[in-house]
Amino acid sequence: MASKATSIDIAYRAGVSQSTVSRALRNSPLVNPETRQRIQAIAKELNYKVDKNASNLRTQNSHTLALLICEDPTNDDSLINPFFLSMLGSITRATAQQGYDLLVSFQQLSSDWHADYEDSNKADGIILLGYGDYMDYEQKLLKLLEQDTHFVIWGAEHNNKSVLSVGCDNHQGGVSATEHLLSLGVSDIAFLGDASSHSPEFRDRYLGHVSAMKAKGIKADKRKQFDAINTEASGFDAANLLLDKGLSFDGIFAASDLIAIGAMRALHLRGVRVPDDVAIVGYDDIPVASFANPPLTTVKQNTRLAGEILVDSVLKLIRGQAVSPQLIQTELVVRRSCGESDPKA
Amino acid sequence: MASKATSIDIAYRAGVSQSTVSRALRNSPLVNPETRQRIQAIAKELNYKVDKNASNLRTQNSHTLALLICEDPTNDDSLINPFFLSMLGSITRATAQQGYDLLVSFQQLSSDWHADYEDSNKADGIILLGYGDYMDYEQKLLKLLEQDTHFVIWGAEHNNKSVLSVGCDNHQGGVSATEHLLSLGVSDIAFLGDASSHSPEFRDRYLGHVSAMKAKGIKADKRKQFDAINTEASGFDAANLLLDKGLSFDGIFAASDLIAIGAMRALHLRGVRVPDDVAIVGYDDIPVASFANPPLTTVKQNTRLAGEILVDSVLKLIRGQAVSPQLIQTELVVRRSCGESDPKA
Numbered sequence: 001m002a003s004k005a006t007s008i009d010i011a012y013r014a015g016v017s018q019s020t021v022s023r024a025l026r027n028s029p030l031v032n033p034e035t036r037q038r039i040q041a042i043a044k045e046l047n048y049k050v051d052k053n054a055s056n057l058r059t060q061n062s063h064t065l066a067l068l069i070c071e072d073p074t075n076d077d078s079l080i081n082p083f084f085l086s087m088l089g090s091i092t093r094a095t096a097q098q099g100y101d102l103l104v105s106f107q108q109l110s111s112d113w114h115a116d117y118e119d120s121n122k123a124d125g126i127i128l129l130g131y132g133d134y135m136d137y138e139q140k141l142l143k144l145l146e147q148d149t150h151f152v153i154w155g156a157e158h159n160n161k162s163v164l165s166v167g168c169d170n171h172q173g174g175v176s177a178t179e180h181l182l183s184l185g186v187s188d189i190a191f192l193g194d195a196s197s198h199s200p201e202f203r204d205r206y207l208g209h210v211s212a213m214k215a216k217g218i219k220a221d222k223r224k225q226f227d228a229i230n231t232e233a234s235g236f237d238a239a240n241l242l243l244d245k246g247l248s249f250d251g252i253f254a255a256s257d258l259i260a261i262g263a264m265r266a267l268h269l270r271g272v273r274v275p276d277d278v279a280i281v282g283y284d285d286i287p288v289a290s291f292a293n294p295p296l297t298t299v300k301q302n303t304r305l306a307g308e309i310l311v312d313s314v315l316k317l318i319r320g321q322a323v324s325p326q327l328i329q330t331e332l333v334v335r336r337s338c339g340e341s342d343p344k345a
Numbered sequence: 346m347a348s349k350a351t352s353i354d355i356a357y358r359a360g361v362s363q364s365t366v367s368r369a370l371r372n373s374p375l376v377n378p379e380t381r382q383r384i385q386a387i388a389k390e391l392n393y394k395v396d397k398n399a400s401n402l403r404t405q406n407s408h409t410l411a412l413l414i415c416e417d418p419t420n421d422d423s424l425i426n427p428f429f430l431s432m433l434g435s436i437t438r439a440t441a442q443q444g445y446d447l448l449v450s451f452q453q454l455s456s457d458w459h460a461d462y463e464d465s466n467k468a469d470g471i472i473l474l475g476y477g478d479y480m481d482y483e484q485k486l487l488k489l490l491e492q493d494t495h496f497v498i499w500g501a502e503h504n505n506k507s508v509l510s511v512g513c514d515n516h517q518g519g520v521s522a523t524e525h526l527l528s529l530g531v532s533d534i535a536f537l538g539d540a541s542s543h544s545p546e547f548r549d550r551y552l553g554h555v556s557a558m559k560a561k562g563i564k565a566d567k568r569k570q571f572d573a574i575n576t577e578a579s580g581f582d583a584a585n586l587l588l589d590k591g592l593s594f595d596g597i598f599a600a601s602d603l604i605a606i607g608a609m610r611a612l613h614l615r616g617v618r619v620p621d622d623v624a625i626v627g628y629d630d631i632p633v634a635s636f637a638n639p640p641l642t643t644v645k646q647n648t649r650l651a652g653e654i655l656v657d658s659v660l661k662l663i664r665g666q667a668v669s670p671q672l673i674q675t676e677l678v679v680r681r682s683c684g685e686s687d688p689k690a
Contacts, residue, residue: 064448064467069437080434080437080438085430085433085434088430088433088434088437089425089430089433092414092425092433092449092451093425093451095449096450096451101448101449101450102448102449102450103409103446103447103448103449104437104440104446104447104448104449105441105446105447106437106438106441122409122467287632287633288632288636290636291633291635291636
């Protein structure tokens with residue numbers, strides 16, 4: 001053989017995939033012993049030299065975690081959304097507390113996160129925040145699994161149980177928001193937020209809303225669900241659309257605080273009073289929620305705990321310890337946007 | 346020679362420092378041509394192989410910037426302070442817009458940032474945010490200069506003009522805060538914040554305050570300067586100390602919004618009304634400043650612009666383009682904590 005042997009040559013000769021070769025050469029228990037020995041024999045025969053970076057993969061730690069932020073590209077590109085900024089702060093802090101550095105990257109374009117970060121030994125593991133296009137994202141997750149990448153995703157639990165996720169219990173959060181409105185006698189509720197599989201977290205909040213309604217014998221009216229992405233502008237537009245339709249409603253459950261704040265602005269401009277005419281609940285408890293006018297009742301996602309669990313989970317993966325998806329309980333924060341004042345305020 | 350030659354061997358033979366050897370081997374113009382040739386001849390004679398990572402230094406870009414956050418270790422370790430969080434957001438975004446990744450690290454312990462980041466080819470350049478202990482920090486900056494590191498610092502301009510800095514004009518900010526108080530007839534002003542060379546930004550704000558007073562023929566009373574670091578707790582304590590001293594005052598200029606918010610809490614608990622009894626101005630315009638009770642008049646540091654200029658500056662350094670220290674103008678944001686309402690609100 002004239003040129004240097006590669007793992008592709010070995011895979012070809014052994015009749016296995018390249019990732020099986022890579023696993024066999026680092027003695028992974030995922031490859032059965034006979035196959036492992038056969039692959040190692042071929043590698044020896046071809047005088048195959050493991051690539052330095054690849055060999056570093058398990059033996060030399062970069063002591064760095066990569067945080068890949070996949071923001072919805074339709075977002076205003078001038079600022080990170082406040083929820084992600086809060087997550088960035090808590091993940092940065094949790095990473096530092098574990099003695100690691102954090103490599104932050106905004107990702108839309110890369111097709112191979114494993115090669116970009118873990119294989120290149122830039123990071124020992126990856127935390128994924130946000131989706132971009134969820135369908136595209138899912139394809140990349142499956143590729144990461146195939147490559148044995150150490151990664152954890154923020155958000156909804158994944159159908160593939162091998163994908164490690166940490167997220168808030170969006171279904172339960174949706175239930176508690178709607179139960180709160182119902183407890184105040186508000187039952188004609190519009191939902192502002194995409195409820196499709198393109199936005200699994202919003203969808204789960206919507207499903208929680210529907211099931212809380214159902215528990216009270218009320219059928220959620222599909223016409224009162226209006227798509228919105230996680231921006232104020234989108235919430236503003238969705239509320240205007242709701243008003244334009246001329247449908248009745250005495251409550252709004254917004255899939256995020258930004259949507260709620262945009263909706264409140266639209267209601268205000270059209271002379272609809274909150275909470276007198278319409279009660280509104282948001283989701284996230286971003287810092288400005290408590291300073292909205294009126295202060296926004298919302299479902300709090302505990303970003304500090306979330307950051308700690310994300311970092312802890314990916315480090316456990318890296319160390320080969322047992323891990324499983326984690327759902328963080330949400331907490332209803334009652335302020336004044338539903339007509340009830342916070343007893344703690 | 347039995348063992349492999351190192352740059353130390355070359356330095357020893359050539360009678361120069363190791364960093365001169367390193368410069369000469371990458372043809373730096375900072376080494377004169379004769380010395381360069383002599384060093385290169387010795388390297389050849391010793392069959393010296395340049396370390397792969399070191400040789401990558403100028404030839405292969407990591408397309409990553411390092412952000413080293415040196416937080417005051419006395420800060421509450423549970424959260425990043427809101428000003429740094431805002432800077433982290435804007436630097437992350439500006440870095441992404443330039444097609445770079447950002448490596449974020451909290452730094453207290455490392456003694457050699459150059460080796461940790463640039464020499465190891467983890468990053469093409471470094472942005473430094475915060476000081477930790479300023480004296481210790483200055484030593485490290487001089488070392489970075491010696492090592493030809495591409496770095497830019499956030500904050501006060503450095504005495505050594507070779508240190509590239511980007512910061513807000515703290516002196517001018519201090520002048521405008523105090524001029525605002527004076528314009529409202531408030532002239533018996535306490536300053537809450539460390540005004541020593543350990544906190545050069547706070548010191549410059551204090552010096553601006555002193556010079557604005559002087560311009561009106563008033564001598565700032567040294568007894569009314571109370572040390573505080575950038576936390577609410579520290580502002581709370583400083584205001585209590587001020588009240589305990591029994592000195593007169595009708596205004597407070599706090600060196601940061603967190604200090605101002607802590608001070609307002611202390612005043613409130615002791616029955617002192619803001620703005621009726623005491624007018625107060627903060628500094629930074631962190632997000633919660635506008636939601637304080639009453640909303641806080643403050644000197645805004647434009648973090649979005651700051652992030653963009655920091656990233657632009659370090660990239661220019663990396664590309665060998667001309668750069669110079671930059672001072673960003675501050676902006677007085679008038680709310681209600683000095684008794685004047687914001688005309689825009």
